[in-house]
Amino acid sequence: MVSYTEENYLKSLFLLSQGSGEVGVNELSQHLGIKMPTVNSMMKKLREKKLVVYEAYKPLKLTARGKKEAGLIVRKHRLTEMFLVDIMGFTWDKVHEIAEQIEHIASPEFFDRMDSMLGHPTVDPHGSPIPDKNGNLVWKQYRSLLEVTAGETVKLCAVINSSDEFLRFLNARNLQLGTKIKVVSVESFDQSMRVSYTGHSDEMLSKIVCEKLLVE
Amino acid sequence: MVSYTEENYLKSLFLLSQGSGEVGVNELSQHLGIKMPTVNSMMKKLREKKLVVYEAYKPLKLTARGKKEAGLIVRKHRLTEMFLVDIMGFTWDKVHEIAEQIEHIASPEFFDRMDSMLGHPTVDPHGSPIPDKNGNLVWKQYRSLLEVTAGETVKLCAVINSSDEFLRFLNARNLQLGTKIKVVSVESFDQSMRVSYTGHSDEMLSKIVCEKLLVE
DNA sequence: TTTATTTGTTAGATGAATCTAACTTTGTAG
DNA sequence: CTACAAAGTTAGATTCATCTAACAAATAAA
Structure with a gap:
């Protein structure tokens, strides 16, 4: 049996592992908004349950079982x-x-x-x-909008950060999944981009925004 | 803030109060499957939160606020x-x-x-x-099938006990809400009933079953 | 009305999930 | 290569929801 709380730890670990595969206690602690000592003892508990590979001072890893549980959540x-x-x-x-x-x-x-x-x-x-x-997950390999060069037209396929705030920012500019975006020019100084798409012929997007937009 | 656990206590109290209006600690304890001392302390907590009226050895009652919270759940x-x-x-x-x-x-x-x-x-x-x-609730005043006399035809409007088992019993006999049931005869000895309805011209229902079927 | 049964209460223990304070290890910047 | 900062750990306290054991009150039966 995996408790509600344990599920949240597994899920965070799973999401943080997506890139590197290994996660620190501190990183996990930050992500969950839970203090390190608490995370520490939970890791010991999840190790007992064979859901996490944990050794003192070593990075955290999900076991196969842990990965499956987390993936299903x-x-x-x-x-x-x-x-x-x-x-x-x-x-x-x-x-x-x-x-x-x-x-x-x-x-x-x-x-x-x-x-x-x-x-x-x-x-x-x-x-x-x-x-x-x-519980298996595969990300298509999208590029971030940041990597697109002036002149190219790409399709918005995913957004990295899905905080309300960011999503409302996109709503306000009518940017949604599937929108075809043409990169008009790139400001090399701050990497902000001038783009155009249906209904918006001249929109400026900061680096912060661009790096969160995944395209193909 | 009302916790998940507290919500369950309020809900049970609300449902048990439907008839009488007053509920004992033992009754609540049984209904929740939680031991009396635990219920006892929870009642003290809910009294502090002004959700329940509780005095030692007196029956339990929801406050107006408690009734609303519970009704909404x-x-x-x-x-x-x-x-x-x-x-x-x-x-x-x-x-x-x-x-x-x-x-x-x-x-x-x-x-x-x-x-x-x-x-x-x-x-x-x-x-x-x-x-x-x-959070306000009113029950229509249905009769139980038990109160229906031979010869009458009534409509099934609600079932009192909604345990899987009972519902599957009804499924097996094609009894559903809206079914028009004709009471053919009543066995005065055990109050079992011989009934007929679309597709089932001769079905026997025990007292136990009849009293759980609400009709009009 | 005395006694027995049911119902309710108190006290104290437990386990889960959290915290703070203090200490230790690891790794990096001089 | 020391020293300091960042990351990680241990110990011990707290809160919530639960339990058992023991005691007390209310009610029903004799």
Whole structure:
């Protein structure tokens, strides 16, 4: 049995591991908003449960089992976000908090139902991939908008940070997944970009914004 | 702030109060499957929070605030059951457990959305009324099938016990809300009833079953 | 009305998840 | 290569929800 709290630790560890594969206690502590000693003892507990590989002063790693558990939670989270948008009519900036709670519901049928009502989606409303039924996750290799050169036209496929604030920033500029963006020019000084897309022929995006937009 | 656990106490108290209005610690303890001393201390806590009227050795009562809080949780539970059946295609015997978890989700918009998708339903899939947005609940005054005399035809409007087992018993006999039931004869010895309805011209129902079927 | 049963309360222990304060290891900047 | 900062650990306290054991009150039965 994995508790609500333990699920949150696994999920964070899973998400933080996406790049490097190894995560520090401090990093995890920050991400969860929980103090290091608490994280420390939880890691010992999760080690006992064979969900995490933990040795003092070494970086943290999920075991295969831990990875699967965590992947399935992320699956539930992302399916829920998709459900909230596609079936219930929420906008993409309102779904995170709700999904954060629903991801802990214990009922495979409930999520299977969502999955089939949605037609087995592979990405959530922010373009993040939905892990499969074994908890496996693969990111398509998108480029960040930052890597695109002037003149190119690309399609917005995902956003990295899905905080309400950032999403509302995008809403305000009518930027949504699927939008075809043409990079008009790049300011080499601060890496801000002048872009154009349907309905917006001249929009400025800062480096901070560009690096969070994944395109292909 | 009312915790997940506290919500469950309030809800049970609310449901048990429906008839009498007053509930004993023992009764509540049984209903929640939690030992009396635990219930006892929780009552003291809920008294501090002005949700329950509690005095040693006196029966328990919800305050107006407590009644509202509890009513809103029941509202969330029943809206969820309705949503699971009408929107997600679950059968009425599969929804209780899931609703038991979803009722604790903190998101008014989520339940408002359900409510409007369902067209503001007034009863759940078992015929129990859904409290309004202020947590107020009124039961229509149905009769139990037990009170119906031979020869009468009535409509099944609600079931009292919504355990999986009982609901599957009804499924197996094709008895659902709305079914028009004709009472053919009543066995005065054990109060079992011979009834007929569409597709079932001769079905026997025990007293135990009849008293749980609410009709009009 | 005395006694027995049921119901309710108090006291004290436990486990989960959290914290702060103090200490230790690791790794990096002089 | 020391020394200092950052990261990690240990120890011990706190809060919440739960339990068992023992005691007290209320109620029902004899």
